[in-house]
Amino acid sequence: MNKRLLLIFALILLLASLWFMLSDFFDDEPLTTTNPYEYNIDNYKIVDSSVIAWKETMNIPVTGDTIRSLGVDQQDNIYVGTFHKLLIYSKEGHLKNSFDVGGKVYSLFVNRSGKIFLGMKDHIEIWNRSGRKLQSWDALNSKSIITSIHCSDELVYVADAGNRVVYQYKPEGMLQMRIGEKDSTKGSPGFVIPSPYFDLLQGRDDELWVVNPGRHQFEAYNEKGQMISSWKKTSMQLDGFSGCCNPTHMAMLSTGDFVTSEKGIERIKIHRPDGSFAEVVAPPEAFEEGTVGLDLAVDSEDRILVLDKFKGAVRIFERK
């Protein structure tokens, strides 16, 4: 190429560089209106309406005390634990009974025979529907926060978020074993629980399912406390879970599908038994921003019951 042309080209490049430097430096820069470090997850809260397969059909307002936990019995009566009371509603939402239990009900479960197991921070109490305390088990320790209970005829499983462990009891209250504890010698990584959300349930084959929220993982254990299966999915999208500790709660439909609730991105979804995403029950727009602790239950008709503390209600969802 012509030497003169190359030189002119190079000189133009240099002058353009100089122009860029000067114009960039002396540019009348506007003041900063956007924070590039802002935590913004609004885009992840947008849900395509075609994947929302459920609708809210009933709303049971719960007045008075701060509500904390939710359960349902064989007859589909609804149980709500508060800071001091236990409230029992009919399937249609009529208050049937309420009584003082003398403490905060962190979690509750009603077994087949109608006994109500209450997780009272560090110990289990067993009550009947008429408000009589039948039994109170020994306290665990000062770190304990009992966040979930599930009973079969033979065993009672208790999730302790404070100690990051699941206890297996006999129905009479005898401690059988500790499940899932961190033990590097056995290669057990333990449960990662940054905040007090730690749920469990028994599946259709009586296997124990535990949410490991810090890992966004569902872990299945047999009655000997051995892990037999697990699935996990970390994702900001609908197909998984995100943040420090999600899902916060779970329940199981008669099909074996998992119903999950999350905080951060407030939503309720259904995942198939293999962990794949199935559908949305309630999108983030159905909840107040900042809603946490959406406890879940499923009744015999596969209605999904959601305890919404912010709205002070039990919200019931049915398939469209």
Added chain:
Amino acid sequence: MSRHVKQRIVSWMALGCLLAVLCSFGMDASAQQRFPKPEFENGHTQPPTFTPAPRADFMEVVDVFVLILSLSVVTWLVLNKRSRKGVFWASIFSIFYFGFYREGCVCSVGSLQNVTLALFHTGYQIPYTVIAFFVIPLIYTLFFGRTFCAAVCPLGAIQDLVALKPYSLKSWVEKTLGLFPVVYLGLAILYAATATDFVICRYDPFIGIYRMEGSFNMLVLGAAFLLAGVFIARPYCRFFCPYGVLLNLASRVSRRHMTITPSTCIQCKLCEHSCPYGAIEKPVPAHTKEKRSGLVNNAIFLSLIIPVLILIGGYAGSLLHESLAKVNPTVRLAEQLLNEVETVDGIIPLEIEAFRSSGQSLESLYAEAAGIIQQFYIGGWILGGIVGLIFGITLARLTIYRYRKDYEPNKGRCLSCTRCMDFCPVEE
């Protein structure tokens, strides 16, 4: 295969590698940082976040040691070995050590801003390493010429590598563009002295390459300098580098500068066009003595014109002080508040929000801004005056007759790259 051809092949290969690296940066540059992090469907798990341990303090001493060692080796290669090959490999070392390993920081070019800031702001604690990086190359230059520029400066080294088809510039173009480093130096000092900005670092075109990251604009700027550098050798060193102005001055009085020929010049003219930087002064034949009246007239003219140029430059600089001061964030904020620009598109800007939460009163902000503008007023006078002086000296030099017998390097402009030595047939 001749030595020149071999060197050219190596240079082309090195340039090819550099372009490949630049292309990969281009791809990086187009990617956007997002929060939350992107997710991968192919099973890739994101590596855990970790905080790298800070660099050990003694490594700073190592850096200074490497600087001194590099300067000593290059000086020896230039003055004693007269080895272009050695200088070339020293450049490669500098590119990797001071460039890619040290990521271009601390560099002597930028260090002058730290030194300025330390001189004007007692609260600023300048690291000893930075002082060393500022002073040591100047000392070496005072004794041996610009051997720092030859192969130790990573900014120069990377440009030297790409100078594959260098063409000479017309003298007037060279001289005109050559004024810009003085202005750049003045601005860099002004902005550092007023604690406004480190302009040299902000517009270092090669830092993005050495750090393997940077804004798209800065990577394009780096690429533009390298591309221009293929045809105009070392454009940043010659027409931009503010530290080069200081080295130029120091080198003019250097005790032992490199020479083109190891002994007596035989006037073969082989080296005449060998310098890609146009730093070889040709012999000037003996001149008949000028008339006394002409010399007196010149002296009177210069003694009048230089002070006038200084005054004009200073006045012009002082007129620009408000525009220059607008870059300062305090002045900018004060101006916005004075104009009652409280919101932009209904949003309160972060700067105004931060100012309000600081508890500082408007009056004290305005007083602070006025103080800074006053500093720029004085600085504008000085900067403009110096530019006027340099312009006057450049004019004066055109009128001064210099007799030169042999081909000699211009001690100020010569970067001691030793290319010319390869063309000299004279042996020691």
